[in-house]
Amino acid sequence: MKTNPGRFFEDYRIGDTIAHAVPRTVSGGERALYHALYPARGALYSSDEFARSCGLPAAPIDDLAAFHVVFGKTVPDISLNAVANLGYAEGRWLKPVYPGDTLRSESTVIGLKENSNGKSGVVYVGTRGINQHGETMLEYVRWVMVRKNRLDAPAPDPVVPDLARVVRPEALVVPEGLDFTRYDFTLAGEPHRWGDYAVGEQIDHVDGVTVEEAEHMLATRLWQNTAKVHFDATFRDDGKRLIYGGHVISMARALSFNGLANAQMIVALNGGAHANPCFAGDTIKAWSEVLDKAETPAPGVGAIRLRLVAVKQGAAPFALKGAEGKYAPEVLLDLDYWALMPL
Template sequence: MKTFAGRYFEDYRIGETLHHAVPRTIGAGERALYHALYPARTALQSSDAFAQSCGLPASPMDDLAVFHVIFGKTVPDVSLNAVANLGYAQGRWHRLVWPGDTLSSRSEVIGLKQNSNGKSGVVYVRTEGRNQHGDLVMDYVRWVMVRKGNLDAPAPETLIPELPGVLSARDLIIPEGLDFSGYDFTLAGEAHRWGDYEVGEVIDHVDGVTVEEAEHMMATRLWQNTSKVHFDATLREDGRRLIYGGHVISLARALSFNGLANAQLIVGLNGGAHANPCFAGMTVKAWSEVLDRAETSVPGIGALRLRLVATSGGAPFALKDAAGKYLPEVLLDLDYWALIPL
């Protein structure tokens, strides 16, 4: 048997390390294609000249493009037989990535819990992405619901890892050389700086993007995400392909430009949930809530902790019902730290 059908829930063991195949060299075209797939227009990741005015040698790859590449490497070993990707925690971007860098991934299994139906279970992994020099680029924890291949296989001992709810602002890593002292707000697109945002403020990002099958398929192929539910419509009873959750994240982040244009870099991922499935034909809209503000160790650079919510409709700023359950139109609830000029 030379082909690989993917791992099932009963195939995972606490503490095992998964070395993910096929390193990926990132080219400049990847940035252009990312901006074509999403309405992304953050100045730092669009213009070499703007990036150089902010102390960087050139425009880096988009933070989420880096995340997608590192995530995509893990799919054959972690979520090929997934029912759904459930959430994220403890994500940090350690180094910027430039065209020409080669990224690879490895994961450690840190938790397992079989579901009560006995047909699937939740697998928790901590993933590291490194460049060609072995330098840590980013790491994060995610948990995913995976089918059982053998329903009679005994359930493993349950271990749910303890994960801090929020990264401390002190733990955020500011990219080497980043300097906002000469920041050009006109070229960036908005005048709003760190001090203009208040904790508790909510921002309707106004715009929307209708999800297309073609764009989703191009994105999952670009990130080499081979999860079956994104490609094979016969795996779902309703005959629809599930839109990759990362696609929704990037759409929502791009939409957040309208109101958060100066939130230039994502440096921390506190948590996230794909609250409801997304399918082609849905129109994604987004709103944000300012959860916290912090100064950083670098003069002139502040950090905003933001909740980014993607929806397929419904009332603005509505998230959960009276019982605490996500409303059916909520697609994504993401908690992250971003860097912004003071």
């Protein structure tokens, strides 16, 4: 058989390393389409001149756009037959990605656990995004629920990796040359700096965007993500196409500009959960909570740890979990990340 049905849960083995196909050279086109799909307005990613004033050679590709490129490469091998992408941990952006860079991806299986129903299981992988120089520019762990093809296939011995709850501040990588001592708050869009935020503070980002079927499929194709649940309406029993979780992440991050315009660069992904499915017609809104703050050795640069929560229509302000500890049904995303902000 020449066609590829994708891997099923029983096809994975602990320690397997998978080199994913189709490297991709990114260009300014990725930036333009990313900004067309999401209300992204970060000054560092919009203007070469602003980026140069902050010590970078040019405006990088948005951090999440780079993440989506790396993630999309992994889908045919990791999540083509996924039921759902469940979460993330230990993510670090190690180098900015600029137009002209070529990215490829590589994943290692680090955990397996069959579900009690015997029909699916959870696969844990550590993924690296690698540029044309062989340098790792991004690394992260994710876990995904994958269908079984042969229900009589024996369950593997369960291995669940012990993942760090948070990337330590000293492990954050600040891009070489980044300097916020001459940061222009007027051009960036807001006056709020690192010192203006307090741990425990919550920010309602106010704005909302209704997700359209065509836009989410365009975004998913842009990242060459081929997961069936996003395109094939016959793949789910309810006949719905599941919105790619990365689409929700990027939408929420873009909405967070209103209140966090100066949280310029994402440098770590501490954890994340796609709490409930998102479908076309849902209106996404977002709120953030300041979880921690840290100084960095870079001039004028502080790190801020943020919880970004995406919710859909009907959610109460700052709603997250109910009394029983489960996510409220209106919560779509719970993301914990570090960003760099001017002091």
